[in-house]
Structures are given as structure tokens and as C-alpha cells.
Amino acid sequence: MKKQLFDWMQKNEEIFSHMAKQIWDKPQLGYEETFASSLQQDFLKKEGFDIVTPIDDVQTAFYAQWGSGSPIIGFLGEFDALPGLSQQVSSLYSPVEEGAPGHGCGHNLLGTAGVEAVVALKEVMKLNNLQGTIRYYGCPAEELLSGKSYMARAGVFDDLDIVYTWHPFTFNMTANFSMQALTAIEFYFSGRTAHAAGAPHLGRSALDAVELTNVGANYLREHVPDGSRIHYQITNGGLAPNIVPDKASVYYYLRGANRDAVKDLERRLIKVAKGAAMMTETEVHWELKAGCYDTLPNLTLNEQMLAAWDDLPPLSFTEDELTFAKSLQASLDSSVLAGTAQQSFVPNEISKEVLVEQVLHFPQTFRQSMQGSSDLGDVSWIAPLGQVFTTCAPYGVQVHTWQATAAFGSSLGMKGMHYAAKAMAGAALNSLLDPEVIKKAKEEFVKLRAGKLYECGIPEEVKAPSTVLG
Template sequence: MGKSDIVSWIEENESKFVDVAKQIWDHPEVGYRESFASALQIKVLEEAGFTITAGVGDIPTAFIAEYGTGKPVIGILGEFDALPGLSQQVCPEYSPVVPNGPGHGCGHNLLGTAGVEAVVALKEQMEVERLSGTIRYYGCPAEELLSGKTFMARSGAFDDLDCTLTWHPWTYNSTANASMQALTAVEFFFSGRTSHAGAAPHLGRSALDAVELMNVGANYLREHVPDGSRIHYQITNGGAAPNIVPDAASVYYFLRASDRKQVDELKERLIKVAQGAAMMTETSVRWEIKSGCYDTLPNKTLNELMFKQAEAAGQMTYTPEEEKFAEELVQTIDPSVIAAVKRQMSDKNADTLLNPHFYNDTNQFGTTMGGSSDVGDVSWITPMGQIMTACAPLGVQLHSWQATASFGSTIGMKGMQYSAKIMALSAYELLLDPNGILEKAKEEFAASTKGVEYKAGIPADVKPPVSNKEAFLEPTI
């Protein structure tokens, strides 16, 4: 009866958690500023009887909510930060709530709320059955800046977990079997000497010249990096005016590769490019590491456990109004994008905008996708299971206004409820664990890590940017 009781509890309390997700969607906050979302989730968890540890990793909005005692210790990860510039109403045409304002274009209003719902539902069942074990919800800030969990991990927040579960909003239901890339974000600051660009250019030493030469060098470097690596950059300061030789300029780089070692090697090569540019322009250069997350390490044992909960969770269904909304929303997307998605989905039902089927594509193990996430750090500390659930119509791209509209709609809320059921049911099985699933997951984890111990990719002297206004404007994925 335990599983059916958990599902019934989630369904009976659906409106409460839909309201929480909608409130966070209505109050979008970018990374390290998620005070509303963090406080709201803490309030819900405190009222449910969880013990709260706030300010984890020296981040005011990071927290851990815990219930129970003893082993196993099971974590569920949650996020709640929004993206800049993606404000959008729940409607199928472009209509920002606040022009150029933030919005939940990655669905973290759903992601964190589902985690809260899952642990509260599980706690209710633990009390009924008097189950031993410890469950935790991790309120993780600034995933969009790819550093919140890294700072939390650096502080040891995940070290005593036996395993963790998480999910992400998507356009269909699937286990997350492909790895995401490791990433380092580093900003370079060049210093030169100012002068009048017309009257005395020979007296100046242009920091902007150094930036541009560095970018040229980086573009030549692209040919000589491992396949699948990525180098992308943004000039963050190009000087004050054309007639002033700039004495300060900066450029911000994202470096991605299939694993942490390759990214670290790429960073060292890029630093040499920056130093060469400084030498050529008689300027100086310094750099700051902003984030340094690991590649994700999928755990087949835990992913299959989550996949097996689909029958107990029940299949999602959609109303005619939701199907109409999906059709109208997808019509706003460039046809070439839709065609590319259909090619990618050739082995699935690519013509169904709202697809309730749950896929477990085991062929994805050993492959790498282009995005990055700081959940990778956690996956190198403890075994991690992850799924994606349908919270938007097929064809909608994350980090778009169409995604923001979807994640505030009833379509998004249904995907959230589904993921809460899957996570709660999976954690319940791990608490009982008659088949030794947790031990199998740990054995797989040990084989996958090959003895490599986690070391945070952000240096110890770099602090969370909780007072740095510019830190809240950095895009990702």
C-alpha cells in the first residue's frame, strides 16, 4: 500500500504545491538573489516538520531541509533561480510580464517545488510506516550560473549522502542517461595605459587590443582541442569611447569538454593565450574563475529504478485546452528548429506535441550532450539518479520565452507533479531496499569514478558572488 499512498497524497495535495510553483514563477529571481523562492520553500518545509540548515556554502539562499535519523541518507536536489530577459506571460504569443525582466525559461520554479513535494510526501509515509533513514531536500541557488552546488559541495554539504535523486523540466519523459559537459567560466581583465586616440595613440597601450588579440588566439586554438570541446566568449568591457585608448577591457569565457581534466587543461592553454596577448600589447592581465562544474556521471542503477516507477505514478493526460495551447505555442517557433527536433526524435513519437510516454534510452550511456550543469559536481560525490519530464510541448527550447510560458502553464505543473511522484516513489524503494539497489548503485559509482576523488573546480579563495551585482547577469547552457 505504501506506493499507492504516496501517489494519493501527492494528488490530494496537488493544489498546494502548484500554488508554490506558481508563486515562484510569478516572482522570478536570478542566481544568488532567490530570497523569495528560498524563503517560501523553507516555510513549507518547516511547517511539514523538517529541520532547516540555512546559508549552506556561505550562500544566503542555499539551505538543507532534513527529516529522520540514521541510514540511508537520501538527498533530493532542487533549484529555483530564473534567467535574465525571459519574462513572459502564460500565452502563446510573445508578451513579457516585464519588458527585459527575468523569467523561468528553464523551469526551476517547477524543479525545486517538485523536490519539496517529494520529500514532504515521503515524510508522511515514513511516519505512517515508522521507517528509519534520513531524507534531505537541498535548496540549491544559481544553477544558471553553474556554481551554486559547487560552493555547496566545496563546503561538504553532500559528503555523507548515500545517493541523491533529481530531475529537470523537458519536452518529453526520459531518464537522463547522457552526460553533460564539464565547464569552467573564467573572466580575463586586461590593464593598459590610456591616451588620446587621435592626438597621441602611440602613448597608449590598449587593453581592448589585448582582448581582441586574445580572442583571435582562442579562435585558432579551437582547431587543436579534443572533439566536442567548446570555447565561447563575450566581451564584457570594451572601453569608454572610440577616441580614448582604453586602459581597461575584459572578456568572459566558457570552456566546455567531456570531463573535468580536459577542461582544466583547456583553461591552462587559454591562460597562455591571454598572457601572449598581454605581451604583444604591453599590457597586463589577471583572471577570475567564476565557476567550475563537473561533467555529469549518470548512474544506470538509479535511473532504471526511477524509470520503473512510471507504472505506479500513472500516465499524464492532457485536456483539449492544453493541446490547443501547445499547438499555438509551437507555431511561433521557426520551422527549421521543429525539423531539427523531429530528426533528433526519430526513434520516438516526434509528431506528438504532448507525449506522455516514458523513455529509457540506454544507448545514451557513454555519450555526451552539449550543455552543462552544476549537478555534475554532486554526481561525482555520490550516486545520482536523474529524469526529465514533459513540462513543455515538443519543439520548445529551454531558455526561450516559449519555455517560460510553458513552465507557468498547467502543462508544466503536470510535469512537475509527475516528477514529484517518481522521485518520492524511488526514494521510498531505497528506504526499504529489499533488493540491495543502493549497494548496486554504489558499486556502479565506484566503477565509474575509477578512484577519482571530487575536488571543487572553483578555487578555495573564490567566494560566492552574493554581493557582486554583475554576477547575476551571466547566461548559461
């Protein structure tokens, strides 16, 4: 059956490369991914899947289901792009459209591999009369770190037995580590305008409150747990220097090892903002925009994905691909290349490579955190989650850069995508055939969760940003 699966996938690669390229060609930001979402919904409908859009206002969020009964196996996909990262498939900086979005995180590949895996698995299940339910989740707005949280709040992951996903990267590995929990919170201050020269004593500056909040936050940094991250952006700084700003706002990301740690940062930052409002005689209110969990890796499922790769020839790139990759790597500042090796999860042994073809094996105990967050964390607290990373770009290329956009639109990205799809589909097939896998994955999951249950970080009263599918 595994041979049937991989043969089918080998034969049909072009369909999915084409889908990923179409999405790459039409990058859309979070909650606006109407093109990618409807493309995948239509395709899966034609393949015999039932489509469900579980959140009324968010039409880009969906899942596609096939089969019946248990187990229920999910595949997570994403398809949102990033602002300002438009770039052609070129090793020279050349945006398709200056300032436009681009797929610098490779979510054009991420979602499509899930579609590839689920359709391939359906073919094999049909041929062999295998029982079970398979689902592809089209998840919006990962870059806003909230799409999956809203879906989780709607309960769509609750009945999953296990779930698989992946992410485009610069080497092949399983995600035997966690990512950080996060809170995204925006503070809005209101004061009173006045002529900044003529009557400054009559004004109450909302911008002063923003600045004092930032000063407070910067003092807070020394007294937070190691590994915490606090970053902010002033989203409104007033209208003109000669008007005391009556409105100003600042948007914060808070990251920490787990949900509780981040909630504590949140509690302390709210105090800082309230203090700033008191000092400036302004008023403050805030909005929680994301509240995602740290990711719980599932080593049982990760091992299954490694085993799937063991049955396949290694990922390999052509001379032309290597040439392109070399020139893309050469476009990086030498400090970026040197700095890559200093990231905690990057093994030294690959620091001289351009395209990493081999699979890197990490010790089972490798559970340190990768700095950064994903709304994937929410799902990993609801069901056991297996995740791999694959080589879709040259070593040293960082996601969220123009070089990454270039690689993820090229055949480098496509190859990595098919490799990831095979890991997910192969592992899922194994889990369908051997109930022990799911049992063991669940035991590990329960142990790791240590009695804590998932509780969505976004309160019920916060509505998801709406999208219209068209």
C-alpha cells in the first residue's frame, strides 16, 4: 500500500506543483486568501471531499473531509502571504510588484502539500477499502497567529485522533522541539487635542502614553523569564507635530515558553499601559488579537514521518537548482550566513552546505524551544501533532525575506513540498494500518499536556476578522 501511495504521488506531482505556483503567483494576506482557499475547496470537492466552512464570517477557513468512522486523521494547511515580500524567482532583488505581498514563508507550499497528502491517501484507502476519516484543514491567517485559534474555538479539531503538518525550511528534520506561546495585544490611548505650541497645557497626549508604555515595557524586559520576547510597533502616532495627538496606539507581541508565562507577561504589560494612561491623564483600552499556545511536539508521530522517508529515495536537487541556490545564497550578507549557525536549532554540521538533501536526526530529548510562534500550538494542545520541516530553500535563507519568496516559488520549494507531503501521507497510512501508533501518540500527548486542558486564548466576545469568498 505504501508503494501504491508513493507511486501515485510521484505520478501526480505536477498537479500540486501547479497549484502551489498558482497560489504563489497570487499572494494574499491573512483573512484575504480567497483565491487559494477557493482553489483548494473546488479541487477537493471534485475529488469527492465534503467541504465545511465552520466560522460564519471567515469563509477562507474550511475543512475537507472524506471517508467515515475512526480513526480521524487531519492535515493542516495554510495559504496566507506576507506584506511587502513580493519577489520574482530570481537571485537578484526584483519584486513582481513593489510593496506587494509575497510568499516569504512558503504557505503556498504548506497548504498544497496537505491537499496532496490527503488526496493521495484517499486513493489508497479507496483501492484497499480502508476505514477511517481523513481531513484537510485550510487554515487562514497563520501570519496573524490567529486563524487556527478561531477554528479551534469553533471546535473543529476536537474529534481528531492525530494530525500532521509541516513547514518549508532549509533542511529536513522532524520538529522535536516546541515553539513559543504568544499574545498579540494592541493598546489604544485617547487624550485631548490642542495647539502644540499655542496651548500645549490644554492637550493630553495619547502619544506620550504610548511612549511611556514602551519605556515601561523596556524596563520590564530585565525582569521576565529568560527566552521571553517583547516586541512592539506604534500603529498610530498622531496626525501632525503641531497637534497634540488625542489618539495613539501601540501593538505588542509577547512570547514565552507556555501559555501561562505569556499570560503573566500580558498581565504585567496591561499594568504598564494603565500606569502610562494615569501619568498622562489619558484613557486606555486594549484588544487581544491573538493568543496562541506553545507547540507540543509528538515524537511518536514524528518518528512515523521519519520512517516514511526511510522508504523513499533521498531528496535530490539538479545541477541547475544548485546553481540557482548558490546565487541566492550569495545574495545574503555574510553576517546572515554566519549568524544562521548560531540559531539554537541549527546543527553545525550543515553550515557549509547550500542545499541540504539529507534528513537530520535530532536526539529524542531535543525539546528546546524554537524562537517564534504559530497558531499551530493551539491544535497541538487538542490532538497529537506530527510535524516535519523540509529543504525548500538554500541554507542561510531566512523565512520572511525576499530570498525565501524566490525559493518558495521555484522548483526548490516544489521538491521540498512533495517530500513533506510524502512524509505526512506515509505516516498517516501507517497510523491507519497500525492502531498502536495512535494509541502511543495519544499516551505521549496526555503525558506532555500534564493535566492542562486547552482553553482558547482569544475570548469568545472577540470576533474573527471576516472574509468574503470570491
